[in-house]
Amino acid sequence: MKEICYRPIGTVHSPFDDVKGVPIQPTGAIGIRGAIEMAPEFAEGLKDLEGFSHILLIYDFHLSTGYSLLVTPFLDDTPRGVFATRAPRRPNGIGLSVVRLISIEGCRLTIEDVDIVDGTPLLDIKPYVPDFDLRQAERMGWLTGKVGRISATRSDERFA
Secondary structure, X not given: OOOOOOOOOEEEEOOOOOOOOOEOOHHHOOOOEEEEEEOHHHHHHHOOXXXXXXXXXXXXXXXXXXOOOEEOOOOOOOOEEHHHOOOOOOOOOEEEEEEEEEEEEOOEEEEEOOOOOOOEEEEEEEEOOXXXXXXXXXXXXXXXXXXXXXXXXXXXXXXX
């Protein structure tokens, strides 16, 4: 396979300067504000984005090194296949978060519900569209009965 390379379009800023203590999902980060500083050459691409209340952020897990195919996720004590988790130590360390878009001023986006470490390289932004993105799940695998603990769970250093 050919190698795929991406370059950041901006940087995510948040109150979290370390992996330890970051909410493990945006639903556990309700009300936490952050910002995105876009590289100026991508500013024109923000046109019309302010019409959306939520956006999808695709970013690089830049503080995670290496990967394991079996990981012990934050909400469980049992090793699971990495692709059955949202653990950051993955073969391709790509993160995905749905955040609330508060405002856009020039190259700066103010966002809320941030579960991302300060300084994280941003790879892409897409509008969140419930009619496209929201699905009723019939199964949640090993997470069944555990998602209620999401707001109280914070990351530790296990995936750094």
